[in-house]
Amino acid sequence: MISNKAKKQIDIWVAKYPEGRQSSAVMEALKIVQAENDNSLTTEAIQAVADYLDMPGIAAAEVATFYENYNHKPVGKHTIRFCHNISCMLNGADDLIVYLEKKLGVKTGEVTKDSLINVKKVECLGACVGAPMFQIGDQYYENLTTDKIDEIVDGLRKKSK
Numbered sequence: 001m002i003s004n005k006a007k008k009q010i011d012i013w014v015a016k017y018p019e020g021r022q023s024s025a026v027m028e029a030l031k032i033v034q035a036e037n038d039n040s041l042t043t044e045a046i047q048a049v050a051d052y053l054d055m056p057g058i059a060a061a062e063v064a065t066f067y068e069n070y071n072h073k074p075v076g077k078h079t080i081r082f083c084h085n086i087s088c089m090l091n092g093a094d095d096l097i098v099y100l101e102k103k104l105g106v107k108t109g110e111v112t113k114d115s116l117i118n119v120k121k122v123e124c125l126g127a128c129v130g131a132p133m134f135q136i137g138d139q140y141y142e143n144l145t146t147d148k149i150d151e152i153v154d155g156l157r158k159k160s161k
């Protein structure tokens, strides 16, 4: 269930915590396993993470279901996490979200027909100075405009061909 590559990545996070505290790496471990499983976590995947970190399955499930950055159904290859909190909202995030929805032909929470992209509205991602902004994977995209959105989305589509 967890690939050797994912285990190596998880081990890097486990090494950051004191001996016997490997469960502290659960958030990153879930993220790594999610990335390897079509960007979503099944009950079995969550249990596999718990087993690997030697922690109760319910504790890993609590983390996986509490935070919005984990998915529990297929959501497409790329999740655009669009901040709609105060700084981003005041700098035009709402209009840009509507623009993005129209461009992709989906509403937030939906997956594009080609199963490539979904859009989530999220709370502040701590990059207010670059508002409006969104996150894809580990990358932040700041000071967004409609032109920048076109460039980013078209780039994602090109990369996936």
Ligand code: FES
Residues within 6 Å of the ligand: 083, 084, 085, 086, 087, 088, 089, 123, 124, 125, 126, 127, 128, 129, 131, 133
């Ligand atoms: S309000 Fe959008 S990053 Fe802080």
